[in-house]
Amino acid sequence: MEKEQILEMVKEYAAEHHRQKEYQKGDPIRYAGRVYDEDELCSLVDSALEFWLTAGRFTKEFESGLAEYLGVPYVSAVNSGSSANLLAVAALTSPLLGERRLKKGDEIITVAAAFPTTVAPILQCGAVPVFVDVTIPSYNIDVAGLESALSEKTKAVFLAHSLGNPFDVRTVLRFCREHGIWLIEDNCDALGGVCEIDGVMKKTGTIGDIGTSSFYPAHQMTMGEGGAVYTSDPLLHKAIRSFRDWGRECVCTGGQDNLCGHRFDGQFGTLPKGYDHKYVYSHLGYNLKITDLQAAIGCAQLRKLPTFVEKRREHWDYLRAGLEKSGAAKFLILPEKQKDTDPCWFGFIMTVKPECKRGRNEVVDLVEKNHIQTRNLFAGNILRHPCFEMLAEGRDYRVAGSLEVTDRIMYDSFWVGVYPGLTKEMMDEMIRVITEAVTA
Ligand SMILES: Cc1ncc(COP(=O)(O)O)c(C=O)c1O
Structure with missing residues (x-):
């Protein structure tokens, strides 16, 4: 049997078993995911x-x-x-x-x-x-x-x-x-x-x-x-x-x-x-x-990287414009890109303003109940984690100034996905649910 025959069969298998399912309202909207095909x-x-x-x-x-x-x-x-x-x-x-x-x-x-x-x-x-x-x-x-x-x-x-x-x-x-x-x-x-x-x-x-x-x-x-x-x-x-x-x-x-x-x-x-x-x-x-x-998977993904990068940018722009227009921006600090840059976004991060009746955890709870995955900005403040309990400030690490904003992020910020697998329908749902969670 030749390798080419096997690879032809793999292509058929991929088409049958790995095709992305069409989004139906109520399906989970993940913060990230693999985007791939037969390649x-x-x-x-x-x-x-x-x-x-x-x-x-x-x-x-x-x-x-x-x-x-x-x-x-x-x-x-x-x-x-x-x-x-x-x-x-x-x-x-x-x-x-x-x-x-x-x-x-x-x-x-x-x-x-x-x-x-x-x-x-x-x-x-x-x-x-x-x-x-x-x-x-x-x-x-x-x-x-x-x-x-x-x-x-x-x-x-x-x-x-x-x-x-x-x-x-x-x-x-x-x-x-x-x-x-x-x-x-x-x-x-x-x-x-x-x-x-x-x-x-x-x-x-x-x-x-x-x-x-x-x-x-x-x-x-x-x-x-x-x-x-x-x-x-x-x-x-x-x-x-x-x-x-x-x-x-x-x-x-x-x-x-x-x-x-x-x-x-x-x-x-x-x-x-x-x-x-x-x-x-x-x-x-x-x-x-x-x-x-x-590495073999990486080689195929690398060929798609420029498209992935563009999609992430489009999705971030779409969410930003949608949340600005929906009125959510009154209750959420929306992200801003650093000037003179064209970022490739990993996620879309928001910070709940004091004007919002709900705190971050309540907002996130509502968003998640509506099948939209959220994430915190990773550790929030790494110094507050158990892994730092055995370490001493001044000996093992130093803090220069206060970490007030870091703590605010730990309490008030969350993010949702912009990955290339999202569709316009999914993002419209994200905008609707997030807006409702912060404005209602
Ligand atoms: C900023 C940053 N650095 C490092 C890592 C670690 O990468 P890995 O999970 O491949 O070890 C991550 C993981 O998501 C990350 O977000």
């Missing part, structure tokens, strides 16, 4: 039939395809967005970076209105997070707090583009350049967004030193579980690859044995001269690689 299934089966399993030709194709899309030279595929964030911070600890490297007790400026695994790697790598407040309706760092967060130990700023809305990249980048510190962009919720910087339109995630992506199904594209780390800096790339691949020194990929031609003649540490380069470790690393099966 993803065929690519996955193609990779399964090849049975390479570990990173292979699909991973290579995916990494170079994403690099081209982003306009960066180096992309490393990994097994999740959280792993990507861990690698981004771990890379900063590499001795390859000399005096600029992140050492134990050095500080990284971030926000507490965050996804937990933007903050966790800072502590996991022995650094001290310094929390700055955010603003509404950007839900991003209040850049006015940057200078007061700075100390002689500050080595980096690590921020997510909140729900796809780029943070004030110009101010943050200027601050980082002025003080000679690294900028990591958690781009997990923002892939496809663009910002004007120094007169050039650049993709989010490529403005700072390192960018990260997640390919969990809720994100701009998916491979089930998966992520990526990207950079334009060859030294950072070397460190990222080494930390990703067990901490090893050698850059041979699976199946390769002696790419550099010096497998048995190098001198490393106090190892005997000529110790097999394949087993020399320059970092204390991890194994955060993906399988080729994941």
Whole structure:
């Protein structure tokens, strides 16, 4: 039997079993979901039939395809967005970076209105997070707090583009350049967004030193579980690859044995001269690689990414105009995009105003009862979670100024989806239900 025959059958199967159901009033309207067709299934089966399993030709194709899309030279595929964030911070600890490297007790400026695994790697790598407040309706760092967060130990700023809305990249980048510190962009919720910087339109995630992506199904594209780390800096790339691949020194990929031609003649540490380069470790690393099966799905999704990005923008605009027109804006702070940007939205976030008779939880309860999924802005305030109970302010982390707006988001904000699987009927229902919940 030929592979082509099998793939033809997979196409038929996809048409029969994986076609998106037409929306009927009362069906759940999810905040996110996989959007795919026969292409993803065929690519996955193609990779399964090849049975390479570990990173292979699909991973290579995916990494170079994403690099081209982003306009960066180096992309490393990994097994999740959280792993990507861990690698981004771990890379900063590499001795390859000399005096600029992140050492134990050095500080990284971030926000507490965050996804937990933007903050966790800072502590996991022995650094001290310094929390700055955010603003509404950007839900991003209040850049006015940057200078007061700075100390002689500050080595980096690590921020997510909140729900796809780029943070004030110009101010943050200027601050980082002025003080000679690294900028990591958690781009997990923002892939496809663009910002004007120094007169050039650049993709989010490529403005700072390192960018990260997640390919969990809720994100701009998916491979089930998966992520990526990207950079334009060859030294950072070397460190990222080494930390990703067990901490090893050698850059041979699976199946390769002696790419550099010096497998048995190098001198490393106090190892005997000529110790097999394949087993020399320059970092204390991890194994955060993906399988080729994941990458195969990613390759098919990547081809659809530009359409997904456009759809997310259209949906955000539609919801915003609808809620403005419906009168809901009297009781809800609607989101605003950062100026000089064209974001790729992850969600549509709102904050319930004091004028609303109902609090956020009551509003959300009504919206959910009408089959519309909602989400909070992740941790709300990460410092208020049980995972911070064992940590001490001043020793393990610092807070620069107050986190008043962060707390307000924790109490009063919620968001709904804009993913490409939504239809106009679904969004009309979302507008109707949300408006009723805040105005009635
Ligand atoms: C901003 C942000 N960073 C990191 C992550 C982690 O990604 P993953 O679930 O792939 O580990 C997420 C997940 O949704 C996220 O929203």
